[in-house]
Structures are given as structure tokens and as C-alpha cells.
Amino acid sequence: MHIERHEIEKLATLARIAINEDTISDVTARLSSVLDLVDQLQAIDTDGVAPMSHPMQSTQRLREDEVTELNQREALQAVAPDIEEGLFLVPKVIE
Amino acid sequence: MHNLTIAELIKGLQSKEFSSIELTQHFLDRIMTLNPAYNAVITITAENALKTAAVADKRLAAGNAPALCGVPILHKDIFCTRDVRTSCGSKMLDNFIPPYNATVVENFERDGVVVLGKTNMDEFAMGSSNETSFYGAVINPWAVDCVPGGSSGGSAAAIAARLAPGATATDTGGSIRQPAALCGITGLKPTYGRVSRWGMIAFASSLDQGGPMARTAEDCALLLHSMAGFDEKDSTCIDHEVPDYSATLGNSISGLRIGVPKEYFSEGLDVGTEQAVRVALAVLEAQGAELVEISLPNTGLSVPAYYVIAPAEASANLSRFDGVKYGYRCEDPKDLQDLYSRTRAEGFGEEVQRRILIGTYCLSAGYYDAYYGKAQQVRQLIKQDFTSAFKEIDVIMGPTCPSPAFKFGSKGDDPVAMYLEDIYTIATNLAGLPGMSVPCGMVDDKPVGLQIIGNYFDEALMLNIAHQYQQTTDWHNAVPKGIL
Numbered sequence: 001m002h003i004e005r006h007e008i009e010k011l012a013t014l015a016r017i018a019i020n021e022d023t024i025s026d027v028t029a030r031l032s033s034v035l036d037l038v039d040q041l042q043a044i045d046t047d048g049v050a051p052m053s054h055p056m057q058s059t060q061r062l063r064e065d066e067v068t069e070l071n072q073r074e075a076l077q078a079v080a081p082d083i084e085e086g087l088f089l090v091p092k093v094i095e
Numbered sequence: 096m097h098n099l100t101i102a103e104l105i106k107g108l109q110s111k112e113f114s115s116i117e118l119t120q121h122f123l124d125r126i127m128t129l130n131p132a133y134n135a136v137i138t139i140t141a142e143n144a145l146k147t148a149a150v151a152d153k154r155l156a157a158g159n160a161p162a163l164c165g166v167p168i169l170h171k172d173i174f175c176t177r178d179v180r181t182s183c184g185s186k187m188l189d190n191f192i193p194p195y196n197a198t199v200v201e202n203f204e205r206d207g208v209v210v211l212g213k214t215n216m217d218e219f220a221m222g223s224s225n226e227t228s229f230y231g232a233v234i235n236p237w238a239v240d241c242v243p244g245g246s247s248g249g250s251a252a253a254i255a256a257r258l259a260p261g262a263t264a265t266d267t268g269g270s271i272r273q274p275a276a277l278c279g280i281t282g283l284k285p286t287y288g289r290v291s292r293w294g295m296i297a298f299a300s301s302l303d304q305g306g307p308m309a310r311t312a313e314d315c316a317l318l319l320h321s322m323a324g325f326d327e328k329d330s331t332c333i334d335h336e337v338p339d340y341s342a343t344l345g346n347s348i349s350g351l352r353i354g355v356p357k358e359y360f361s362e363g364l365d366v367g368t369e370q371a372v373r374v375a376l377a378v379l380e381a382q383g384a385e386l387v388e389i390s391l392p393n394t395g396l397s398v399p400a401y402y403v404i405a406p407a408e409a410s411a412n413l414s415r416f417d418g419v420k421y422g423y424r425c426e427d428p429k430d431l432q433d434l435y436s437r438t439r440a441e442g443f444g445e446e447v448q449r450r451i452l453i454g455t456y457c458l459s460a461g462y463y464d465a466y467y468g469k470a471q472q473v474r475q476l477i478k479q480d481f482t483s484a485f486k487e488i489d490v491i492m493g494p495t496c497p498s499p500a501f502k503f504g505s506k507g508d509d510p511v512a513m514y515l516e517d518i519y520t521i522a523t524n525l526a527g528l529p530g531m532s533v534p535c536g537m538v539d540d541k542p543v544g545l546q547i548i549g550n551y552f553d554e555a556l557m558l559n560i561a562h563q564y565q566q567t568t569d570w571h572n573a574v575p576k577g578i579l
Contacts, residue, residue, distance in 0.1 A: 008452075015410065015455040016417070016432070017448050018440035027449070030510055034453055037511050040399045041469050044476075051471030052478060054301060055287045055527020056551075060330060075194040081424035088419050093431045 003032050096121050097257040098574070101166055101314035104260060108155055108165045115148040115155065115165030119209050122167050126211060126258050129578075133234045135243075135253040137172060138180055138213040151207045163321055164207030169262040171250050172213040173220055174200050174305070175294040183296045184216040184228040184246075187416050187423045187442035197294025198326045199263060199305050206321045211259055215249030218444045219413065220270055220298045222246050223516040224506065227446045232503060236575040237279060237541050241500035244274030250308050251278035256578055261309035261318050265295060267302045268401055269495075269520030272532035275308055276495035276544020279534045279573055281561065282308040283315045286552050287527035288333035290319075291326035299408035300331070302401075302524040311571050312533065312561035316340035319554060338555050344562040349383030351560065352488040358394040359493030359519055359546075371536025371543040372494045375564065379492075382563060387488050391480040396473050397522040398514055403457050403470035404525070409447075410454025416442065449510060478526040485550045490560060494519055495532040495544035519546060529554050533561045534570035542573070 008028050012019045019027055073086055082089040096118055099107065107113050123141050130136045144167065151165035175181045175193035177200075182188045196204065203210070217227040225233040225248030235243040236256040243252040247264035251274035254262055264271045266284035275282030283306045290305040297303060307318030320341065325334040355376065360369060380386055418424035418438030425441050428434035443451070457466035484491060497518060506512040523530040528548055535545035545564075549557040565571050 003456075007456075011452050011455050011459070012436075014459060015451050016414075016435040016439055017443070017451060018436040020440075027452070030449060031452060031456075033509055033511050034402060034449070034514075035456070037514065038399045038403050038453075038457075038466065038470075041396065041403070041473055042465070044396065044469075044473055046469060046472035046476070049472040049475050051468055052475040053471060054331070055478070056331075056333060058288070058331070058333065061327075063327075072194065078194065079190070079192055079421040081418060081421070090419055091428045091430050091434055 003028060003035060097125055100311050101260045101309055101317055104166055105162055115151040115209060116145060119144050119148040119167050122211055122259055129256055130258060133236060133252050133256050134231055135215055135233050135249040135256065135258060136169060136212045137215045137230045140179055140210055140212050144209050144211050147209045151209060154207055161206040163317060165209065167209040167211045167259060169211050169214045169250060169253055169259040170200060171216055171247055171262065171264050173216060173265055173296045174263055176200055184218040184230065185443065186229045189229065189423065191422055195294060198291035198328060199295065199322050202321050214253055214262060217246035218447050220246040220265055220267055221446050221450055223269065223273055223513055226503065227444055229444060235278060235500050236578060238500055240502050242503055244277035244500065246270040247308065248274045251275055251280055254280045254308055254310060255575055261307060261314055263305060264308045265303060265305045266524065267298050267405060268524050269517035271306050271308060272495050272520050272530055272544065272546060273517060275532040277500040277542065279542030280308055280310055281312055281315055281533050281571060282306065283319060283531045283554065284529060285319065285323060285554055286529045288331055290322050291329045291332045293326055293328040297412040299405040300412060301408060302405060312558050312565055313344055316344060316558045335552055340555050340558050343555050343559050346559050347383065348379065348560055348563050351384040353379060353384050353386050354389040354484050354488035354491040355386055356389050356391045356491060356493055358391050363497050364494060365498035365538065367538030368494050368498055368543050371538065372545055375535035375545045376492060378568060379564060389484050389488060391484060393476045393480050394522055397477055397525055398518055400470045400473040400477065400525060401521045402514060403466050404474065406450040406454035407457045407467050410451045410458065413451055474525045477522050481526045481528060490557065491548040493546050495546040499538045499541035499543055523548050529557060531557050531561060533564060536570060
């Protein structure tokens, strides 16, 4: 399936991945090749077949709503790129 | 010591022929000296390893140690290890030091297993050649111009080069079995839900499963026994008794019905590989097994269905890598969108970006039913193929991969050429079934793998068959040239 350049640009925005000018035609070509592969599925008759989302058909377990994790804020934030007083710092988003 | 199997090492440790410290130091020395030629190990945890070994020696001396106590192994760098970098082969996590252990890591720690370090892998386990790793490709010990397979190529190559007697690995579409085949070792992908995925960095959550790699089925049985089991931290982990896999290895396979799918011996299969697999099947026939030709008619749809489902799940799983809470962050972002987009463009490699984009496409408005919904239905058809087949037979066998190890860069330009490498392994992941690869021959001095696919939770039977095969064949003992 041929995919248009403007569709790649939209995907890049949705996926939050910057694609630069130099590579966009390569990215488009290779993505089209993968979509050609997966388009084989369209020819298959799947009327009435239940979609399979989990190999074991198991159901989600439930448990009592009780505290099981201790507060480990310092340990968990030790790997953050930028923090201040327990908060994760990101660039300013409100002008 | 490095030519001994895990079962033999256990005997040596328990009879005090050598200590865990001596054993650990021996493998650490080998990694230091030999690893630069293979790039299989990307983090060495020498200090921790020797500390654990010292504790293991005390437990062994006290006489009540678990079987694997004091045995050194390597962990694939997809399993979170407390205070030890866990990169998943990506620049995105090059600086990530987890504050916790994966359940698999905890289980081995409980049993006194020594961790020598972490192994190289395709970035986020996306690849079949190890060429997508941020840390560079792994070299196949059997042929230095060839790939070791992927994504668990580091674990497989390390075992082949005798840098460790065993290792952990993961398999989403063939990532344990294909590198095991290409590196001439034994690897097992358990039933989905058999091994906890907690702390195992997610690629495609409905397909991912951790499992062991070693040189023999006997060793895989020992490792799986430690890894497997219910874990309430993983909501997809199944509460099913863990049998003593070692206890049934000696069972006779007389009367076993082996299904041989005609679709696994069709166009695209290398002639030498087919011959090696046919000979292996004849060996099992001579041991009393019966070969039954079967058909898995939807085999050809497994690769297309997988390349919708796996990227779709990956695009959701990998959305957490945004440069905010941990991992890589781009420099001087001008606003939040720029922070996200540039962090992800700079932090992820080409293949990972491609799969995120494919997944995003398949899940985007207007395409969900046509792609993801359709693939989930086809997945059901693939599972039904297996369910019907298992009514007539006990296990399924065929080649693990279409051909032996290929040259670096030989599948570079078209991603689909690489994807077809997993044509015989992907269907088992889609169905959630266990699969195994066992060395069964050589083509052009490169190893060939025999694949054994079992019914749900039939790991003990698969290990039993593989062990019986290894009692009368010698392929698992072959050593790559130059490895002493």
C-alpha cells in the first residue's frame, strides 16, 4: 500500500517522533513495504471469527484495595533527567 | 570449567571440586578476555558476582542450598536489575538504573544464582540479527562475518563462546529460538504466562515471554524451574503448578506422535537446513516416535498478523519513553512537543521508530478495524490451526529458521526480508504456545536448529524429548572454532 508523505507527517506527530527532511522519503518507502506485507490480511475471510486478544482467555484478577507499595519517591526520581522538590521538571508549556 | 554444562557444574560445586568464587572468577576472566571479539556482554557486574558467589559458597557448605546455588549466568539487558544499568539495547535507556529487580531476576537471586553481567540485544528486542543494538552488533562465534540472530543474540553468542553456561532471554516472535538456532545452543520460549513479565521491559505485551538459554535441554530444565511460576505482580502470569522439569527428562519417547507441518518445509527453506531437520526427525523416529504429516494452513498469515499486533502494542508500550521521568532527554527543548519529538527521534533507533510508526498507523482513527481488529481475528485462526493439530499429535516439529546465520548487512534495505526470518517461530507467539530450538546439524560450518512446539504448559514434555534427542546426538556439544 502506498502511503503519502503527508500521512507520514501526521503519523510522526501522533507518535511524537520528529522525522527530518533528509530521511522522510526513505521512511515512507520502508513503511509502505511493511504495509504491503500486512495488507495480505485484507484478503482473508474472517466473518464471524472472534478477535483474539489474549492466548489464555484469562480474566483480570481482582484484589482488595489496600496499600501494597511504599512511598519511594526519592528512589524513583533518582533516575529522572531533571527534578526539583519532588517534581519532574519539563520545559514551560503555558505562556 | 567453561566446557561443563550447568548440571555438571552443580555436581562440581556440591562435591566441592571447585567453589562458586573460583567458578565465577573463571567466567569473569573469560568475559574480560574474549568478549571484545563478540560484543555479547555489555555490562559486567564483577564485584556483585563475587559477593553473591561468596554467599553461595557459604550456603553450599551448610548443605541446604537450592540446585542452582553458585552457578553463574548472564541476564539479557531487558530484565531490570536493581542498581545495574538496564538499557534494553537502546540509547533511550543508556542511563537507566532501575530501582528494582524483575521477578525473574529475584527468582534466580532467591536460588543463589550468580549474575556475571548483562547481554547485548536488538534495541527493545526488535530485530532478528542484533544489528539494531545501540551498543553495536554481536558477532556469531561460529562465523565472525555473520549475525548471531536476535533479539537475544548476546545471550546466545555468550553461551556459544563459553562466556557463561546459561542466560536469560525473551521471545516475542522468535527472539529466543532463532538466535539459539543460529548459535548452536538450546533455548526455550515457555507458554505465555508461564514466566512473570514483571520488570521485563515490554515490547508487545500479549506476545512477550521470558525463557532460558543454555547448551543442553537438561540445563534449560534447571533454569526454567527457577524462572517459572505465578507472580501476582504480572496480571497475565498464570497460576499453574511448576513441575520438576528435571524429573521427567529420562522418560521414554516411544509412542510419541510428532506432527510435521508441511507448511514448514515449503518454498524458501534452505536445502541443507531441511536435510538436517529431516535427519533429526529420523533420529526421534528411531527412538520410537511416530511422524505424522499435518497442516497448519494459516502459517503464511502469521508474519503479516504479527507485524500489525506487535507494532501496535509496541507503539503503546513505548509511549512511556518521553524524556520526562527517566531515560534519555534531548538537549535544550524549546517546548513540550519538541521535548517529546526530539527525545524520541534521538533516543530510538531506526527500527524501533519504524515499528512505532507502523503501530500508530494501525491503531489510528479509521484504520483500527481494518488492521488491528482484522489481525486479532487472523490470530484466532492461527491458534485454531494449532488447537486442531494437537487433537491428533503430541508435539510439532520443523526447522527453527529458514536458513543458517546470514552475513551482516545482508538484509539491510528491506525490513520485510528481515521479518521473514521469523516465519516458523512467530505463529507460536501468536497462539501463546511454548517453542524450543535444539541444535540438530551444521550447514557450511554453521549450526541449524530443530524447533519443537508443544501444547500449552507442555514444557516438561518438550524438554524430555530434547533431552532424549541429545542423549543420542552430539550437536549440542559442538564448539565453535577458536573457542578453547
